[in-house]
Amino acid sequence: MYQLTFSFEAFMSEYWQKKPTVIKGGFKDFVDPISPDELAGLAMEEEVDSRYIAKRGNKWEVSHGPLSFDNMPGDNWSFVVQAANHWHEGAAKLVTPFRQLPSWLFDDLMISYSTPGGGVGPHIDQYDVFIIQGSGKRHWRVGPKKDDYEEEFGHPALRQIKGFEPIIDEILEPGDILYIPPGYPHDGYAIDTSMSYSVGFRSPKKQELLSSLADFVIANEMGDVHYHNPDLPTRTNSGAILNEEYQDLEAMMRSLLAHPHLMKQWIGEHLSNSRHELDIISAEPPWQNSETYQFLENGETMKRLGGLRAFYYPEQPYILYINGERFELPEECSFAATYLCDSEQVTSASLGKQLDHPAFIALLTQLVNLGYWYPVE
CATH class of the missing domain: 2.60.120.650 (Cupin)
Structure with a gap:
């Protein structure tokens, strides 16, 4: 070490x-x-x-x-x-x-x-x-x-x-x-x-964040609304963009950010994306939940894939963002969820009673089958 x-x-x-x-x-x-x-x-x-x-x-x-x-x-x-x-x-x-x-x-x-x-x-x-x-x-x-x-x-x-x-x-x-x-x-x-x-x-640039947000907005069909103004005034200067109209259009853009839960999801997914290729080898044949449980119960160790990015927000520790995806566990699995992100290895001793929660074992099995966690030989 x-x-x-x-x-x-x-x-x-x-x-x-x-x-x-x-x-x-x-x-x-x-x-x-x-x-x-x-x-x-x-x-x-x-x-x-x-x-x-x-x-x-x-x-x-x-x-x-x-x-x-x-x-x-x-x-x-x-x-x-x-x-x-x-x-x-x-x-x-x-x-x-x-x-x-x-x-x-x-x-x-x-x-x-x-x-x-x-x-x-x-x-x-x-x-x-x-x-x-x-x-x-x-x-x-x-x-x-x-x-x-x-x-x-x-x-x-x-x-x-x-x-x-x-x-x-x-x-x-x-x-x-x-x-x-x-x-x-x-x-x-x-x-x-x-x-x-x-x-x-490496910290993200404003350009990267804006580009990523645009992709998220489109993928989630957010803001699919046209500009609407039933009180539109007539004018002699048809080439002008009136200040009120500019303000309305700017407000339309800003309103996309007025969804804290979606913004947190976007940031979590964006930051958990890797900039580099991962050595992902999916489990073959796929593991069953019972196999994952028994493996850890026997005192063996699961290890996180090198370079895999896994994050959470402390105020919602049961929601995980792993390699660009969102995963959610029951709130009572919060400790085990954060442990996956904070630690490089998972053992039954570190998980304690949360090892017995079927939702956690189901998620860990899914992550093993994706190649994100793997058994230490």
Whole structure:
């Protein structure tokens, strides 16, 4: 189990979305949870999001997975695997210490393997990231946040900038953590062959929310009402949109938000959608409720699928939002419902008497058959 050596509460107070920092020895005696060969194996899979990045003189090369590792150069190249927590249980354990942050903000664990000189060049990201140094050493520079950095187009797949004056200039060793808030330029390259682990947190944009809300409104046939004004006045200036008419149309739009229970459903479903492919394997043959109950009653463990997003509202803890869908349990199952979202494993000892509730067992069986939870061998 990976444990942080510092107070996360103190970190949040001083640094979260305020300024970048290096935490030396953030993990004590750090050991890579995945080998380079295992990571390369993931990068060769069709379903896994991966990239190869190399620099030859002043030219950049980028290719997207599935990758092949034939005839590789000696140095100055990297490959990265996105959402590695979806595909590798050992790597997913690196995310657990960061669950002191809301899971709905968590995006993914990206893992990078770099040969000496390997990196992606100076760039700016719009999300919070904790970069954990694994084996090897990597030189990192971070610059101040400002709006006038000049973009550089070394390759269409790389959004780079021309450069910056560093406010952080450090060499990271195994177990060190570099935290970078959104908007701060940074550049890292491997000093020797190394592994890096980026735990990323990405907040939704207004554009994303508006687009998602529009889809929800249409799917649920909300607001299927035309503008209606029986007191419409005549006018000499037929091209004008009168202020009263503008106000009416704006009120029509705002009225779509005047449904708190539907808005909560939309937000819950939207946030529980994964941005990355999940390693879903539906149960075959399907489990029966009695099998699920007996499995847990025997002291066995059910585990949540890596990367699966599952949320609830504390004021309605019996309603769950899992992978873009809404599931509802009886109110008396509230504890078990929240446990599914807050914990990565389910056991009879953790559920207590709620294990005996048929509605909960029926839902858990449904989730197992969907491939969202699975029995630990």
